[in-house]
Amino acid sequence: MTGDATILIAEDDADVLRAARIALAPHAARVETISTVDGLDQILASGRFDVVLLDMNFVSGERSGGDGLNALARTRAFDPCLAVVLMTAYGGVALAVEALKRGAADFILKPWRNDKLIAAVAAAANITRSRREKETQHLDAVERSAIERALARHEGNISLAASELGLSRPALYRRMAKHSL
Amino acid sequence: MTGDATILIAEDDADVLRAARIALAPHAARVETISTVDGLDQILASGRFDVVLLDMNFVSGERSGGDGLNALARTRAFDPCLAVVLMTAYGGVALAVEALKRGAADFILKPWRNDKLIAAVAAAANITRSRREKETQHLDAVERSAIERALARHEGNISLAASELGLSRPALYRRMAKHSL
DNA sequence: CCGGAAGTGTCCGTTTCCGGACAGTTCCAT
DNA sequence: ATGGAACTGTCCGGAAACGGACACTTCCGG
Known part of the structure; x- marks a missing residue:
């Protein structure tokens, strides 16, 4: 303390x-x-x-x-x-x-x-x-964590992770780029 | 069980x-x-x-x-x-x-x-x-939860919640509308 | 070995979102 | 009671994001 x-x-x-x-x-x-x-x-x-x-x-x-x-x-x-x-x-x-x-x-x-x-x-x-x-987190941080967890859960499979997150694959690519994932 | x-x-x-x-x-x-x-x-x-x-x-x-x-x-x-x-x-x-x-x-x-x-x-x-x-949540659900928590923490103050989430006020208004908050 | 399913990475016309600015309201200290 | 700070709700021209489509690669069952 x-x-x-x-x-x-x-x-x-x-x-x-x-x-x-x-x-x-x-x-x-x-x-x-x-x-x-x-x-x-x-x-x-x-x-x-x-x-x-x-x-x-x-x-x-x-x-x-x-x-x-x-x-x-x-x-x-x-x-x-x-x-x-x-x-x-x-x-x-x-x-x-x-x-x-x-x-x-x-x-x-x-x-x-x-x-x-x-x-x-x-x-x-x-x-x-x-x-x-x-x-108290920025939405960006919240989004980044969710994407990381989805990718981890699907072992890097972009199609499955995008589907779970409710995104199209191009959209997931853009979010990943935005967060440097 | x-x-x-x-x-x-x-x-x-x-x-x-x-x-x-x-x-x-x-x-x-x-x-x-x-x-x-x-x-x-x-x-x-x-x-x-x-x-x-x-x-x-x-x-x-x-x-x-x-x-x-x-x-x-x-x-x-x-x-x-x-x-x-x-x-x-x-x-x-x-x-x-x-x-x-x-x-x-x-x-x-x-x-x-x-x-x-x-x-x-x-x-x-x-x-x-x-x-x-x-x-396993859609990004929409993750985003909605984060917005709800920020609004609760700031007792409905849009300006403070937007700031915490890293959004502009108009952007927060749009997300709130999108999620019916 | 091969064919098909599944997955990847990118393109581009269209659609949606962006935030500074504006006008108005509420709250609070004096 | 009042003035100023803080907050609210919306607008709109420009910027960014969208997803269907395309071409290609990888994986796996027969």
């Missing part, structure tokens, strides 16, 4: 929240914290975050992780590019697998090792960055 | 292989099995699979899951659309998280429940199908 990321930490336990902030703050441009996910949408809308570190339980005594999965879903609905790292003290394989299938970028068990937490959050911030870059 | 999927099972233990095949065969068009991943590339090249069910350990006494992660990487290099379900008897949260981060579609602990195995493999086959559909 090059120190330029903005991190949101959502954790109901004040001591854990403080520990996470202390661990991450030196490695981030900005760390914002919340202790409940009730107003998660507003918080997400208020700023441009690069990664969310999200606890899985926000109700005292609750251990199922449902809150965290729900908050993950709401985060992904708000911004599908924004990578989320989930953390819990009560997770098994099933919950970890479910979390990643639902789109979490990583899954951390408490208590964590600071170096692993920092690395996981940094990697997640990079995932967000990559997704955002991929989202 | 609508019974039309082709499944590859890679498992070194003969009894486990048989049990998996017995569980899955009634729900698939075809099930192929291998007991070593040495020739995985050739097997993958020999047919068009919809899902791979892959053990994580192929050396007697080995429990790290490295074989499985390596085979997963090779499978994804061969065909990034092909969904892989990993299974092991020795997995903890860390291995499960690593597997999904490396691109596994699911992670099953042995011994499994047949209904869960069948559901996981069916879901993975659907992931493969979706990825393949998404890969």
Whole structure:
């Protein structure tokens, strides 16, 4: 993490929240914290975050992780590019697998090792960055990627690639020339 | 699983292989099995699979899951659309998280429940199908998606969307009209 | 070996797209 | 309330792209 990321930490336990902030703050441009996910949408809308570190339980005594999965879903609905790292003290394989299938970028068990937490959050911030870059592309880049994939899939067969892309062969030749393919 | 999927099972233990095949065969068009991943590339090249069910350990006494992660990487290099379900008897949260981060579609602990195995493999086959559909698109569809995303990201602002896409405003208007956006 | 199917690369008359410019509208800071 | 910036929607002469057609090459089954 090059120190330029903005991190949101959502954790109901004040001591854990403080520990996470202390661990991450030196490695981030900005760390914002919340202790409940009730107003998660507003918080997400208020700023441009690069990664969310999200606890899985926000109700005292609750251990199922449902809150965290729900908050993950709401985060992904708000911004599908924004990578989320989930953390819990009560997770098994099933919950970890479910979390990643639902789109979490990583899954951390408490208590964590600071170096692993920092690395996981940094990697997640990079995932967000990559997704955002991929989202904002010139049509030319989008077209070039599609042509490259079609040619790869058809092993260089111009006729088949053109057909798949909905182009005539001369038209595909021109697009290939335009993109130096 | 609508019974039309082709499944590859890679498992070194003969009894486990048989049990998996017995569980899955009634729900698939075809099930192929291998007991070593040495020739995985050739097997993958020999047919068009919809899902791979892959053990994580192929050396007697080995429990790290490295074989499985390596085979997963090779499978994804061969065909990034092909969904892989990993299974092991020795997995903890860390291995499960690593597997999904490396691109596994699911992670099953042995011994499994047949209904869960069948559901996981069916879901993975659907992931493969979706990825393949998404890969083969007309340029028109690719262009339309890119325009829709740019407009969504800029909340309908034509000037900003055109700029991001590398188009002039009139050109964007024409593409939008062409795609009925 | 051969013939036919499939694929390649280019041409050119016709059609479509281009973007700077124009007129008008909306939004926001003062 | 107002003025200016930002945005919208369309026009039109010129430029670019279109695809059917042609000639040629490669591959493969008989």
